[in-house]
Amino acid sequence: MMDEEGIIWVSPSGIDKGKLNREDIVKLLPDGSVEGIHKPTSEYGIHKRIYDVCPGMKAVLHAHSPALVSLSIAHQSPDTFLTLASLETCDNPGVAEYATPGTMDLAEEVGRVFEAGHEAVVLKNHAAFVGSRIDLFDGMKRLEQLEMTSRLQLCTGVVGRGKRLDRGAVHAYRESRKKPPEFEEAHIYSSREREKRRELATFAKRAYDKNLFTGKYGTLSVRVDSHTFLISPDDKDNAWMSESEFVSIHDKKAEMGKNPDKDWRLHEEIYRLHPEVQCIMMAAPAHITSYAVSGAVYPVEIAPESYGVLRKGYEFSFQEFIDVKPLAQTLSLSQPFALISNVGAIVVGPDMTLTFDKLEVAESSAWSLHMAAMGGMSIQPLTAGQLLLTDKN
Numbered sequence: 001m002m003d004e005e006g007i008i009w010v011s012p013s014g015i016d017k018g019k020l021n022r023e024d025i026v027k028l029l030p031d032g033s034v035e036g037i038h039k040p041t042s043e044y045g046i047h048k049r050i051y052d053v054c055p056g057m058k059a060v061l062h063a064h065s066p067a068l069v070s071l072s073i074a075h076q077s078p079d080t081f082l083t084l085a086s087l088e089t090c091d092n093p094g095v096a097e098y099a100t101p102g103t104m105d106l107a108e109e110v111g112r113v114f115e116a117g118h119e120a121v122v123l124k125n126h127a128a129f130v131g132s133r134i135d136l137f138d139g140m141k142r143l144e145q146l147e148m149t150s151r152l153q154l155c156t157g158v159v160g161r162g163k164r165l166d167r168g169a170v171h172a173y174r175e176s177r178k179k180p181p182e183f184e185e186a187h188i189y190s191s192r193e194r195e196k197r198r199e200l201a202t203f204a205k206r207a208y209d210k211n212l213f214t215g216k217y218g219t220l221s222v223r224v225d226s227h228t229f230l231i232s233p234d235d236k237d238n239a240w241m242s243e244s245e246f247v248s249i250h251d252k253k254a255e256m257g258k259n260p261d262k263d264w265r266l267h268e269e270i271y272r273l274h275p276e277v278q279c280i281m282m283a284a285p286a287h288i289t290s291y292a293v294s295g296a297v298y299p300v301e302i303a304p305e306s307y308g309v310l311r312k313g314y315e316f317s318f319q320e321f322i323d324v325k326p327l328a329q330t331l332s333l334s335q336p337f338a339l340i341s342n343v344g345a346i347v348v349g350p351d352m353t354l355t356f357d358k359l360e361v362a363e364s365s366a367w368s369l370h371m372a373a374m375g376g377m378s379i380q381p382l383t384a385g386q387l388l389l390t391d392k393n
Contacts, residue, residue, distance in 0.1 A: 012038030049111035059139040064127040067150035081164040085217035089145040094118035141215035151286035160294035181254040197243035269328035279355040284344030287366035306365040
């Protein structure tokens with residue numbers, strides 16, 4: 001990362017990244033001198049080159065995450081037009097030609113791609129560099145989202161062919177979510193609301209740890225009473241969410257000084273139409289979302305667990321997602337799960353634990369389907385008789 005004095009702080013070379021402390025971080029001064037007890041990362045020349053060609057860049061990350069490496073050896077970049085989350089996070093990753101790691105040739109090549117306007121670069125037969133003009137946390141969220149997009153791209157190839165978003169649809173979505181909420185003048189937390197806030201923070205972190213959420217994408221909400229619900233903030237980081245960051249929506253008015261998730265009106269409409277619904281989760285994990293971007297049928301009837309908690313795999317178009325009402329009218333405790341084209345999955349439930357369970361079952365079942373397909377196996381869903389017995393029990 002670069003601080004206000006133009007000093008670059010980098011991780012050291014040859015040191016266990018899982019055990020770093022403050023003293024291990026190396027300081028690169030503007031005059032080119034180095035301070036620290038270790039050598040800087042062997043790729044520090046690339047980091048410096050990116051800062052040189054991109055004034056205002058605050059952080060740079062380099063990682064060999066598995067799915068991004070898969071794309072790098074295929075000489076491809078993540079297709080960020082597969083999902084709204086990817087497009088909103090980092091819509092223009094570039095590709096850099098191969099050069100030997102640790103050389104100035106590679107630094108020049110990566111710098112060339114960043115200088116052309118890209119803020120994330122896949123290096124052929126290597127890995128990726130991601131920059132941020134905000135801070136290191138934002139850079140991490142961007143890197144995570146690109147890795148999730150790469151996983152999604154690979155998973156989609158197992159079940160079909162991905163359908164990409166067009167900029168017109170994305171513009172229509174942004175316009176539909178543009179109007180900010182009205183704000184309450186004052187809001188006092190009840191003991192019930194405080195309890196729900198603690199629960200939300202726990203489940204946001206749990207969903208992040210389970211790769212259901214990324215830092216940037218994944219939204220939770222919970223009903224507090226007939227007039228109030230809590231929802232994730234728009235500027236979220238699910239890896240570090242605190243209970244105070246969730247936004248209260250009371251009679252269509254948001255908690256003063258906070259911005260709720262862009263899709264808060266969808267959550268509000270579901271709660272209004274279905275008083276029995278107590279919790280809503282939206283996410284775009286790779287396995288389940290591959291069905292949402294390919295249009296392939298997601299067979300929930302593969303096991304009693306998936307059939308029992310998901311019931312049926314409805315899919316809604318991106319336009320229906322923009323309109324809110326078709327989706328809100330369909331989701332209920334008897335139909336708790338749906339896929340949204342180029343968005344991901346949405347689940348509703350009677351409490352937070354059971355709602356999380358539905359999302360986790362949806363993703364793990366999709367993962368099982370992918371592994372069976374990769375193994376060349378033929379899927380054998382439950383028979384009509386077996387489903388009938390499942391319903392009876």
